[in-house]
Amino acid sequence: MSSYRVGFIGGGNMARALAGGLTSSGYPPANLLIADPNSEQRAILRHDLPGVKVTADNDEVARAADCLVLAVKPKMMREVCRGLAAAVQQKRPLVISVAAGTHSRDIDDWLGAELAVVRVMPNQPAMLLEGASGMFANELTSSEQRDRATEIISAVGSVVHVHDEDSIDAVTAISGTGPAYFYFLIDMLMQAAEEFGLDAQAAHKLVMDTAKGSAALASVSGESMSAMIEHVRSPGGTTAAAFEVFDDENVREVFAKAFTAARDRAVELAGSSST
Numbered sequence: 532m533s534s535y536r537v538g539f540i541g542g543g544n545m546a547r548a549l550a551g552g553l554t555s556s557g558y559p560p561a562n563l564l565i566a567d568p569n570s571e572q573r574a575i576l577r578h579d580l581p582g583v584k585v586t587a588d589n590d591e592v593a594r595a596a597d598c599l600v601l602a603v604k605p606k607m608m609r610e611v612c613r614g615l616a617a618a619v620q621q622k623r624p625l626v627i628s629v630a631a632g633t634h635s636r637d638i639d640d641w642l643g644a645e646l647a648v649v650r651v652m653p654n655q656p657a658m659l660l661e662g663a664s665g666m667f668a669n670e671l672t673s674s675e676q677r678d679r680a681t682e683i684i685s686a687v688g689s690v691v692h693v694h695d696e697d698s699i700d701a702v703t704a705i706s707g708t709g710p711a712y713f714y715f716l717i718d719m720l721m722q723a724a725e726e727f728g729l730d731a732q733a734a735h736k737l738v739m740d741t742a743k744g745s746a747a748l749a750s751v752s753g754e755s756m757s758a759m760i761e762h763v764r765s766p767g768g769t770t771a772a773a774f775e776v777f778d779d780e781n782v783r784e785v786f787a788k789a790f791t792a793a794r795d796r797a798v799e800l801a802g803s804s805s806t
Contacts, residue, residue: 538596
């Protein structure tokens with residue numbers, strides 16, 4: 532893929548993470564292009580990504596790119612795409628969108644139609660190249676283009692393919708929003724640790740290392756999470772006491788409602804993108 536040119540429209544965190552992940556894996560910086568309207572942001576990009584072409588001109592990137600990554604805010608997507616349509620129709624690149632709540636059919640329509648469009652839902656850990664992304668490719672995307680898109684997004688973590696676009700709403704609610712769920716639990720544990728008399732530094736280390744170790748063990752154990760819990764929950768012990776409260780307060784049901792609310796909101800946002 533070394534001669535394949537990847538262009539980014541929008542130079543925010545996700546574009547910077549993707550470009551950085553590609554270059555760190557050996558991709559030639561000269562084959563990456565980023566357009567961003569903000570002069571300060573362009574200066575940051577030039578500093579952080581030496582050798583990458585950085586410009587304020589969206590059309591310049593669209594005319595040069597074999598793959599065009601749309602990394603702008605969802606509310607800007609329609610306007611940006613319509614402004615790019617002429618250049619995109621000339622080049623007809625593979626189009627990847629990392630914007631939440633914007634259907635591939637709308638992106639295709641705004642760009643002039645009949646394009647290979649891949650919709651991706653990444654998550655925040657992509658900033659550390661530890662992300663988890665869901666990917667949907669429209670019917671005009673060839674197997675080679677899908678492989679290209681997978682290779683690009685894999686620069687910031689793992690990729691899971693879904694075969695219908697509605698499943699991206701589920702991805703949004705689980706892995707897209709998911710980091711905040713874990714931050715929520717981490718925050719509660721750190722608060723409890725301090726309330727129990729531990730200093731802030733000790734609380735932070737204990738909780739963070741517990742989170743990292745638990746995630747690592749869960750990833751490789753091959754057992755169900757219920758079985759993993761039972762390994763810790765001895766009858767009459769401290770974990771059992773905690774889970775009795777969880778059960779009494781219907782904590783599992785509360786979380787299920789929260790996950791459903793996130794999924795339903797993702798559906799609403801996707802539905803409003805074309806109106």
